[in-house]
Amino acid sequence: MASGDRDYILLDHGSGGRATHRLIREIFYSAFEASGEGFLDSAILGTHSGPLAFTTDSFVVDPIFFPGGDLGSLAVHGTVNDLAMVGARPLYLACGFILEEGLPLADLKRIVLSMARAAEEIGVKIVCGDTKVVPKGKGDRIFITTTGMGEILADPYPHPRRIEPGDEILVSGPIGEHGLAVLSARESLPLKGLRSDSAPVWPLVEALLKALGPAVHALRDPTRGGLATTVNELAQEAKVEIELLESEIPVRAEVRGGCEILGLDPLYLACEGRFVAMVARGKGEEALQVLKELPGGHEARLIGQVRNQTDRPLVILKTAIGGERILPVLTGEPLPRIC
Amino acid sequence: MASGDRDYILLDHGSGGRATHRLIREIFYSAFEASGEGFLDSAILGTHSGPLAFTTDSFVVDPIFFPGGDLGSLAVHGTVNDLAMVGARPLYLACGFILEEGLPLADLKRIVLSMARAAEEIGVKIVCGDTKVVPKGKGDRIFITTTGMGEILADPYPHPRRIEPGDEILVSGPIGEHGLAVLSARESLPLKGLRSDSAPVWPLVEALLKALGPAVHALRDPTRGGLATTVNELAQEAKVEIELLESEIPVRAEVRGGCEILGLDPLYLACEGRFVAMVARGKGEEALQVLKELPGGHEARLIGQVRNQTDRPLVILKTAIGGERILPVLTGEPLPRIC
Structure with a gap:
């Protein structure tokens, strides 16, 4: 050779x-x-x-x-x-x-x-x-x-079938950074300050499980399809209606700006270092404090709640200006090869 | 859509x-x-x-x-x-x-x-x-x-470090059929009667382990690089010299014929449903009988023996006409995408 x-x-x-x-x-x-x-x-x-x-x-x-x-x-x-x-x-x-x-x-x-x-x-x-x-x-x-x-290590382990009405919903950090950073690098877009959020979430999850035990009902990482698709999957698997508060969902200014320029919705962009947690009613604030004290968790937020059991699962977004709209799973224009 | x-x-x-x-x-x-x-x-x-x-x-x-x-x-x-x-x-x-x-x-x-x-x-x-x-x-x-x-299920489990001088070497069936069948299909060659040997070998291995127990020293499936490369790997990992008997290595007539036409050596063609077993001295015949009674094992053969420990591991092929040659690992012309 x-x-x-x-x-x-x-x-x-x-x-x-x-x-x-x-x-x-x-x-x-x-x-x-x-x-x-x-x-x-x-x-x-x-x-x-x-x-x-x-x-x-x-x-x-x-x-x-x-x-x-x-x-x-x-x-x-x-x-x-x-x-x-x-x-x-x-x-x-x-x-x-x-x-x-x-x-x-x-x-x-x-x-x-x-x-x-x-x-x-x-x-x-x-x-x-x-x-x-x-x-x-x-x-x-x-x-x-x-x-x-x-x-x-969790017993019982987190699973969508354990989701109950009243469960409080957290996200461990700002969303959409991985998806937008990859798209921006691929297309050589002149967007500044973007970095993938790719990171291991086990340290945060372990702390949450230690503090809350079985009150951690379900966990899911919002990768392909983003937060909106992930929460829809959870709603469908648990057969519940879920309410998310748009104003509480953390999105960095760079991501919001980039999405406006490109006509993308950050709710559908992949994260690779975030997770959504559904915890028992009344446990959301405690979960939030656990996450906020750890590296990578200080921007965690309570973003919504599980409403009622239903045969027609859906996700309702309460918008920043007080309206409500149905948040569907990702359809239409695909964002290929994000992960 | x-x-x-x-x-x-x-x-x-x-x-x-x-x-x-x-x-x-x-x-x-x-x-x-x-x-x-x-x-x-x-x-x-x-x-x-x-x-x-x-x-x-x-x-x-x-x-x-x-x-x-x-x-x-x-x-x-x-x-x-x-x-x-x-x-x-x-x-x-x-x-x-x-x-x-x-x-x-x-x-x-x-x-x-x-x-x-x-x-x-x-x-x-x-x-x-x-x-x-x-x-x-x-x-x-x-x-x-x-x-x-x-x-x-095996205790101790088969591993090249358990190979010893005197170990007898079996192959569970004819070699080279997978590699030649794939090559022939890819190039639409007019070779007749070729079929991949792709199959699960666990039933044969389980029977061998039950019958011989710890006398099964090492197992390896001759996939990429074929029998010659696999036996060389075992020799190197165990630091031994290995002797194979060319006349005992089972090769179907269709494979031998196809290899002659294409200038290939069946010893270097991948199998996907065969394995090589190294068993303790004196246990080869018993192992052979176990394999021969099972579906997929009736063409098993004893093909060689482990000679001595050495710092310069190699595989010697005793040829059909009585000579000896060193059998190297696969080099030169690659056979890509066989598996």
């Missing part, structure tokens, strides 16, 4: 032979040091006494580097946050890489190191993985699928 | 909104019926007393339909076979789908149903999943990443 060739992913890197082994040794083993031995094979996890949570997500974000994060950190945060949403402490990650021929090895290294940092920050171990290579034009640089396993 | 549009994957199917929900309801829930509720979210797995195995693989095979299988069945077999290689009964699968805009929904349905059938056949549950859509030209129809969890 000529030495210049080694700076890019080649088809040979996916053949399972010498080039694959070298790629794994040089890039993955050194980044995921603690777990090097098992990277190509099954990882052996030892025993766990409690119930386990298991979740998977593929990440195809475009561009792969954006303000506030990159594909690697996003692939870790997205999956560990899904575990947190059922009250599970993230323990292990598996990662599958689909690489396009011609990907600069420097980009791959940067993304793998970013994954390793994100995993270390939250204390989750990347224990096994796989790499495949597709010919140029049959992929788009790099796609990552991360699968997470965690131990469920 | 016009009714004709509904026959293909659209960007909107990946937006997280109404179209995503409908796709999941109509295609995934109906196929993965038992586990419908959790498909979008974390699956809750309950408790398991023994140690667990965890493995992931991305599948990018081209073409997605080939004689003897398709991307869906391959994505199930490939991952459950990795679990079997550490003596783990496959329990749960997570699956991440990366769909290219324009993929016919009929193809997606066929693949998803094939996954469901393959999972049911082996008794593994598909408990959670994710779908992403990339624009036309940024993917290639469909990529699937499956992640498996299994409970390890």
Whole structure:
């Protein structure tokens, strides 16, 4: 192999032979040091006494580097946050890489190191993985699928079927930053001050579960489709009517301004470091204080309440000027490849 | 949405909104019926007393339909076979789908149903999943990443570090059929009688573990890079010299003939339903009888032996005409997208 060739992913890197082994040794083993031995094979996890949570997500974000994060950190945060949403402490990650021929090895290294940092920050171990290579034009640089396993610490664990009329609804921070930051980077829009909110939410969730216990009824992270779609999903799964207060939903000025210019609604933009919590009636204020005292939680807000059980679930937005409108799930113009 | 549009994957199917929900309801829930509720979210797995195995693989095979299988069945077999290689009964699968805009929904349905059938056949549950859509030209129809969890029934579990001088080496059936069948389908070659060997190997492995117990030292499935590369990996990990008997390695006449025409070596072609077993000295014949009595195992063969410990691991092929040559790992011309 000529030495210049080694700076890019080649088809040979996916053949399972010498080039694959070298790629794994040089890039993955050194980044995921603690777990090097098992990277190509099954990882052996030892025993766990409690119930386990298991979740998977593929990440195809475009561009792969954006303000506030990159594909690697996003692939870790997205999956560990899904575990947190059922009250599970993230323990292990598996990662599958689909690489396009011609990907600069420097980009791959940067993304793998970013994954390793994100995993270390939250204390989750990347224990096994796989790499495949597709010919140029049959992929788009790099796609990552991360699968997470965690131990469920909440009993009972948060679930939409536990939502009750009167539940108070919180969001852990300002919405829409991830979606707008990625769109803005992709289209090279001249929007200032935007950064993805991509971050692990487990520390906030853990504190909430410790303080409120079973009064935490349901959790959900407003990723694709944004806050509006997520709250609609919860309403439908719980068969309830939900009221949100527009004036209480935190949206940064940069996001509000960017959305006005682009004709987007921040309620439909993805977040990757926020969550919605439904807590028992009367517990909202306590939950809010717990979140506000923690890093990443000081902009949490109480944003609404669960009204009544219904066979026709819906979400009502009480607007800032005192009106009411139905807030539907995302339809129409898609915002592709946000995560 | 016009009714004709509904026959293909659209960007909107990946937006997280109404179209995503409908796709999941109509295609995934109906196929993965038992586990419908959790498909979008974390699956809750309950408790398991023994140690667990965890493995992931991305599948990018081209073409997605080939004689003897398709991307869906391959994505199930490939991952459950990795679990079997550490003596783990496959329990749960997570699956991440990366769909290219324009993929016919009929193809997606066929693949998803094939996954469901393959999972049911082996008794593994598909408990959670994710779908992403990339624009036309940024993917290639469909990529699937499956992640498996299994409970390890072998104690100690098979591992290359348990390989010892004198170990006898078996292969569970004829080699190279998967690789050649996929290549032949991709290039529309006029080769007759080729079918992928893609199949779950757990039933054979379970029987071997029950009969031989800890005398099963190591298992590995010869996928990418074929038997030659796999045995080299085992030699390197165990730091041993290994001798294979060319005349004993089972290769079907169709595969031998196809390889001669194409200038390929069957020893380097991927299998997706075979495994190599290293068993204690004197246990090879017993292992062979166990395999030969089971469906899918009647063509198993004893193909070699572990010679001595060494700091310069290598694999020696004793050729049919009595010579010896070193069998290297796969290098040179890659055979891309075999799995």
